[in-house]
Amino acid sequence: MTKNITYLNDLQNEYFNLIKSKRDIIFSGDLSLIEISKIVEEIDIFWRKNRDKFLFDLDYFTDKETLFLAGSMYLDLEDNKHYYFKTFGQEHIINEPLLKFRNVLNDTVQDSFDIISVFKRSFKNTLKLLENYDSYFYILPLDYIISVYNEELIKLQNKIFYQLLASIFDCDEMLSLHSFIEKFNSIEEIENILIEKDIDLFEFDEEDNRLSLKEKLDKYENRIPFDIDDYSTRFLCLLL
Amino acid sequence: MLGDMQFHVYSKSLQLLLQKIIILIYLKFIVMRKHPYDKLKDHHQPKNGILKSPINQVADITTYSWMKECFPDFIWIALIIDYYGRRPAFVILSFIFNDIKNMSFELKSLQLSYIFSLDKEKQEEFYKILLKHINPEVFNPLTIVFNNHHEVFFKYFYSGGMSVEEKLMILEFITDNYAHNKSDGATDVQYVILTFYICIRQIIHTTNNVKSVFEGLYYYQKTNHEEFEMRRYRPTVRSMFGSVQYMIYKHDLEFIKLFWKELLEIGDCNLKYGIYTNEYSMDEDFIEDIKVEFQKLIIDNIHSELEDSKFNVIMGSSVYALKIFNELVDCNLRNKVMGRLSLRIIIEIYIMLKFINKKEDEKPDLWEKYQEYGLGKYKIILIKAREIDEFENSHLNTELIDLVVNEQIDEMFQNVDFRYFENNTNMRDKAIEVNEKELFDFYYDYESSYAHGLWGAIRESSMLKCTNPLHLGHNVPDANLNKNLADVLPDVVMVFKKLLMFINENYPLSEEFLSKYGVKND
Numbered sequence: 001m002t003k004n005i006t007y008l009n010d011l012q013n014e015y016f017n018l019i020k021s022k023r024d025i026i027f028s029g030d031l032s033l034i035e036i037s038k039i040v041e042e043i044d045i046f047w048r049k050n051r052d053k054f055l056f057d058l059d060y061f062t063d064k065e066t067l068f069l070a071g072s073m074y075l076d077l078e079d080n081k082h083y084y085f086k087t088f089g090q091e092h093i094i095n096e097p098l099l100k101f102r103n104v105l106n107d108t109v110q111d112s113f114d115i116i117s118v119f120k121r122s123f124k125n126t127l128k129l130l131e132n133y134d135s136y137f138y139i140l141p142l143d144y145i146i147s148v149y150n151e152e153l154i155k156l157q158n159k160i161f162y163q164l165l166a167s168i169f170d171c172d173e174m175l176s177l178h179s180f181i182e183k184f185n186s187i188e189e190i191e192n193i194l195i196e197k198d199i200d201l202f203e204f205d206e207e208d209n210r211l212s213l214k215e216k217l218d219k220y221e222n223r224i225p226f227d228i229d230d231y232s233t234r235f236l237c238l239l240l
Numbered sequence: 241m242l243g244d245m246q247f248h249v250y251s252k253s254l255q256l257l258l259q260k261i262i263i264l265i266y267l268k269f270i271v272m273r274k275h276p277y278d279k280l281k282d283h284h285q286p287k288n289g290i291l292k293s294p295i296n297q298v299a300d301i302t303t304y305s306w307m308k309e310c311f312p313d314f315i316w317i318a319l320i321i322d323y324y325g326r327r328p329a330f331v332i333l334s335f336i337f338n339d340i341k342n343m344s345f346e347l348k349s350l351q352l353s354y355i356f357s358l359d360k361e362k363q364e365e366f367y368k369i370l371l372k373h374i375n376p377e378v379f380n381p382l383t384i385v386f387n388n389h390h391e392v393f394f395k396y397f398y399s400g401g402m403s404v405e406e407k408l409m410i411l412e413f414i415t416d417n418y419a420h421n422k423s424d425g426a427t428d429v430q431y432v433i434l435t436f437y438i439c440i441r442q443i444i445h446t447t448n449n450v451k452s453v454f455e456g457l458y459y460y461q462k463t464n465h466e467e468f469e470m471r472r473y474r475p476t477v478r479s480m481f482g483s484v485q486y487m488i489y490k491h492d493l494e495f496i497k498l499f500w501k502e503l504l505e506i507g508d509c510n511l512k513y514g515i516y517t518n519e520y521s522m523d524e525d526f527i528e529d530i531k532v533e534f535q536k537l538i539i540d541n542i543h544s545e546l547e548d549s550k551f552n553v554i555m556g557s558s559v560y561a562l563k564i565f566n567e568l569v570d571c572n573l574r575n576k577v578m579g580r581l582s583l584r585i586i587i588e589i590y591i592m593l594k595f596i597n598k599k600e601d602e603k604p605d606l607w608e609k610y611q612e613y614g615l616g617k618y619k620i621i622l623i624k625a626r627e628i629d630e631f632e633n634s635h636l637n638t639e640l641i642d643l644v645v646n647e648q649i650d651e652m653f654q655n656v657d658f659r660y661f662e663n664n665t666n667m668r669d670k671a672i673e674v675n676e677k678e679l680f681d682f683y684y685d686y687e688s689s690y691a692h693g694l695w696g697a698i699r700e701s702s703m704l705k706c707t708n709p710l711h712l713g714h715n716v717p718d719a720n721l722n723k724n725l726a727d728v729l730p731d732v733v734m735v736f737k738k739l740l741m742f743i744n745e746n747y748p749l750s751e752e753f754l755s756k757y758g759v760k761n762d
Contacts, residue, residue: 049506
């Protein structure tokens with residue numbers, strides 16, 4: 001059966017209306033990082049509320065040659081870069097350009113470059129895209145789709161990870177956390193193998209090379225979002 | 241004196257130890273049974289179409305859900321307790337309550353819905369008190385729910401640096417730990433609410449045992465949940481809150497709806513379902529061997545009388561049951577809805593045959609009557625169908641049905657007699673009559689839900705459970721048909737063996753077959 005778009009076109013309109021409503025704030029002259037953060041959060045919530053709809057319509061692309069523009073911050077319409085992109089393939093999806101700013105709004109990155117002007121430019125571009133080229137491109141939160149819903153990708157990542165572990169520890173294919181924990185009775189056993197193979201792990205600052213593996217796992221346990229008593233499990237989680 | 245004191249201490253320790261043992265035994269007993277009155281004998285006979293639960297037999301009780309209807313209003317207290325830890329949070333909240341006493345207006349309630357209904361100045365006054373004692377990021381997670389329409393709250397408590405996902409994770413954790421009514425977290429929140437109404441609003445609750453109540457409230461905040469004494473203090477807080485809450489709590493349905501609706505939309509469903517794997521394996525020759533036995537019976541008996549209704553009904557019905565059994569295995573329906581229906585049909589055939597067999601002495605032509613009854617049901621379909629005559633592309637072939645109905649006797653001379661098989665007795669009565677009540681009560685009745693598409697069956701087979709705490713345990717229809725059901729084959733084999741035993745009583749099967757498959761009378 002030919003797959004049709006059911007929700008995406010209306011979603012693009014609603015998205016356009018949402019960011020259009022923020023135009024005055026963005027170009028007001030006293031735009032702050034907090035305001036950007038609020039707008040990005042509102043956009044995030046918009047996509048989350050409509051995820052069932054755009055996921056439903058992803059089927060539409062399965063039998064069409066579809067190109068994704070991902071990675072870069074925005075499709076530079078002023079330089080007519082959109083023509084290159086539009087030349088190939090039947091359908092074109094652009095990774096949601098404004099959601100990328102949710103990750104740059106933390107203290108460590110703030111001083112790196114002028115986020116506000118980059119955000120303004122990206123915003124302006126996105127608005128123009130939706131105003132003038134809405135029939136050529138679909139804007140979708142691809143990162144969100146892949147990270148939340150691509151179970152095959154996650155399973156594959158896990159498989160590769162455990163195969164890598166198996167090769168480091170010279171054992172038959174390790175398929176799971178459970179088989180890894182069963183294999184080693186103590187963290188010292190794991191450490192001995194790493195020393196034998198001259199593999200240094202978890203060295204985030206200069207002092208770390210003087211610490212034992214156990215001490216490093218204690219030092220960096222707060223990088224794991226939940227408490228884990230078992231050192232072998234903690235080792236794997238930190239590695240992941 | 242010291243000796244006396246030592247004896248007194250020893251005996252009090254022993255007393256406490258005995259108390260602990262008794263309570264542990266009692267609790268273990270309670271844990272073994274979900275409810276104290278959970279058997280059929282605890283429920284009286286249905287009256288006016290209602291089978292009342294034991295509690296509702298005493299009085300019709302209106303239930304409310306702490307999680308669904310109260311928790312949203314007090315989630316902010318849970319956030320404070322979780323952020324700072326229990327005992328520091330109680331201290332902080334006591335400072336907050338102290339400042340509330342000096343506000344320019346009387347704060348009547350701790351409910352968020354009430355606070356949001358206050359005018360801007362009053363809200364700001366309250367939020368400033370909160371911010372004097374707590375970090376604004378404590379309430380940051382709530383800004384994904386309370387944003388555009390709650391500008392004042394949003395202005396005071398939104399801070400960047402926390403993603404929507406992080407906020408959702410915090411709200412999920414809080415809901416999981418503080419929203420379930422009997423949880424320690426929920427009791428902590430209820431304790432804070434009680435304290436507000438006792439100390440700030442000064443609503444005094446009278447009780448026959450005031451000392452133990454105040455002891456419970458006083459020591460509750462100083463005692464950790466893991467400590468033994470909390471088993472006394474927690475029920476005190478819960479029961480006191482339960483008795484007072486109808487006085488102090490005003491449900492704001494709009495607020496509650498908004499809260500859960502936002503979280504339902506923003507948070508991802510976490511759909512869970514198990515997949516049954518089949519451990520039971522049936523002898524692969526079983527069905528083929530049954531076919532052979534049936535063929536032998538047919539050869540031995542088909543020519544004994546021109547028209548042996550008893551034999552035809554027993555063997556015809558058994559072959560029908562065998563067809564269903566075969567389709568169950570062949571078409572891999574063991575874990576499917578149709579498998580459930582298969583079991584129900586085989587049970588019905590078995591009970592019906594046993595019933596007619598039992599009544600045979602009273603009414604020797606009952607086997608014939610059964611055939612007439614069945615054909616009569618077909619006749620009804622036929623005469624109705626003739627009035628409509630619109631079955632061009634349907635499996636309902638009126639010509640075929642006409643042939644079947646008129647095969648032996650012209651339909652003009654056929655009555656449709658409901659007396660023996662419908663009017664005077666239903667399937668349950670028949671099952672009781674043939675000592676198969678359990679088969680009916682459990683297996684047949686259970687599968688009847690599947691046959692009729694009742695909600696229990698639909699919930700079990702076609703709905704997926706969402707385990708996201710923010711989604712209140714809702715269920716989502718399984719549109720991708722992922723779920724399967726427990727294997728029905730062991731039970732089908734069990735019932736079919738009963739059917740074989742019944743056949744054997746009337747038309748002996750071979751000893752070899754009977755011993756190979758363990759088919760024997762009880």
